[in-house]
Amino acid sequence: MLKLPTKPNSTLINPSPNKTSDDNVPNGQKSVIVKLENVRKTYTNGAVGLRDVSLELYKGDFKFITGHSGSGKSTLLKLLYGAEQATDGDVIVNGFNLNNLKGNNLAMLRRKIGIVFQDYKLVPRRTVSENVAFVLMAQGYTYKEIQRRVQPALKMVGLIHKADCFPEELSGGEQQRTSIARAIVNTPPLVLADEPTGNLDPDNAWQVIKILKKLNSFGVTVLLTTHDEQLVRAANHPVLHLQNGYIV
Ligand SMILES: Nc1ncnc2c1ncn2[C@@H]1O[C@H](COP(=O)(O)OP(=O)(O)OP(=O)(O)O)[C@@H](O)[C@H]1O
Ligand SMILES: [Mg+2]
Numbered sequence: 001m002l003k004l005p006t007k008p009n010s011t012l013i014n015p016s017p018n019k020t021s022d023d024n025v026p027n028g029q030k031s032v033i034v035k036l037e038n039v040r041k042t043y044t045n046g047a048v049g050l051r052d053v054s055l056e057l058y059k060g061d062f063k064f065i066t067g068h069s070g071s072g073k074s075t076l077l078k079l080l081y082g083a084e085q086a087t088d089g090d091v092i093v094n095g096f097n098l099n100n101l102k103g104n105n106l107a108m109l110r111r112k113i114g115i116v117f118q119d120y121k122l123v124p125r126r127t128v129s130e131n132v133a134f135v136l137m138a139q140g141y142t143y144k145e146i147q148r149r150v151q152p153a154l155k156m157v158g159l160i161h162k163a164d165c166f167p168e169e170l171s172g173g174e175q176q177r178t179s180i181a182r183a184i185v186n187t188p189p190l191v192l193a194d195e196p197t198g199n200l201d202p203d204n205a206w207q208v209i210k211i212l213k214k215l216n217s218f219g220v221t222v223l224l225t226t227h228d229e230q231l232v233r234a235a236n237h238p239v240l241h242l243q244n245g246y247i248v
Contacts, residue, residue: 030058032092033190033221034080039089040245041075049075049084051245057223059189062216064232065225067242073225076242077192080223081113082106094190111139114183114220116193120175122167122182129154129163132181139186153181157211173204180211184220191215193224197231209235 034057041049050072057063065073078084079091082098091098096109122131129150136146154160157177167175176196183191193212197205209231216222226232232239241248 030060032056033059033061033094034223035090035092036076036079037090037092039079039086039091041072041079041084042087048245050079050086050242053089053242053245053247055240055247057221059221060216060219062213062222062235062237063224064235064237064239065223065242066227066229066232066239067225069227071242072245073242074194077115077194077223077225080192081110081115111186112188112190114180114186114188114191116176116179116183116191116196118195118198120167120172120179122175122178124167127164127166128159128170128178128181131167131178132185135182136185141186149185150181153185156184156214157181158207171204172199173201173207176200176204176208177211180208184215188220190221190223193222195225195227197226197228202230205231206234 034055036053036055039050039053043049053072053076065076067073075084079086079098080093082101086099093109094112096105098106098109101109123134126134132150132153133146136149141149150163151160154163157180159174159177159181162170162174162178167178170178176199180196183193191212196212197208200208205228212222212224213235
């Protein structure tokens with residue numbers, strides 16, 4: 001079991017993980033973190049995920065993607081974290097064209113992306129803190145650095161008191177907050193969330209949105225898919241609407 005410092009570490013999640021001197025181009029315009037240009041995705045069985053999508057996301061943006069089931073929301077996110085490759089067009093994340101990224105380079109890019117899924121994808125036989133620490137262990141962080149990061153990530157999602165619980169001992173909302181802590185523990189500048197509130201009741205869904213909003217206020221770019229129109233209205237961020245593989 002991962003032993004955490006008893007006193008919360010005051011080194012909170014880097015409050016400005018995204019704010020580097022090159023964040024803003026000289027004329028004051030924000031820089032692009034995600035760009036899709038005429039992207040088409042056809043799966044091997046012929047199903048079309050995206051037909052022709054172009055979009056830009058700027059550092060510090062918080063955007064929703066909405067659309068009916070099958071409209072291509074998950075496909076879009078999968079292209080951004082390299083789980084799928086575009087059939088045509090360019091997918092550029094953090095300055096890298098994913099068409100040309102393979103092996104280690106792709107792994108390096110993924111480290112700069114926090115991913116949150118509808119079904120949490122926690123490891124059942126690991127505690128909350130171990131689930132969060134796992135990604136850092138896999139990336140070769142030192143034990144000390146892991147300890148320094150896990151506690152603030154859990155604090156950010158309000159789960160310090162559940163650090164030693166196993167996923168089955170948590171509510172759905174707590175499991176999702178654990179998965180957010182895991183996504184942000186290495187302070188990525190970009191968080192992609194695919195229906196993160198899909199399995200949650202309205203209160204827990206709103207807690208998740210509030211955490212993502214807080215992250216965004218620190219400079220993290222957030223792209224989030226959802227079916228929940230009410231949540232989108234309440235959160236009050238720009239919306240991209242997908243329909244049948246197009247942004248409309
Ligand atoms: N691995 C795959 N192989 C073949 N077809 C796929 C695959 N993944 C998605 N598709 C197809 O691509 C289209 C878009 O699917 P996608 O999962 O992106 O939709 P979605 O908007 O996320 O839907 P939902 O709201 O149900 O999650 C659908 O027609 C789907 O059947
Ligand atoms: Mg989906």
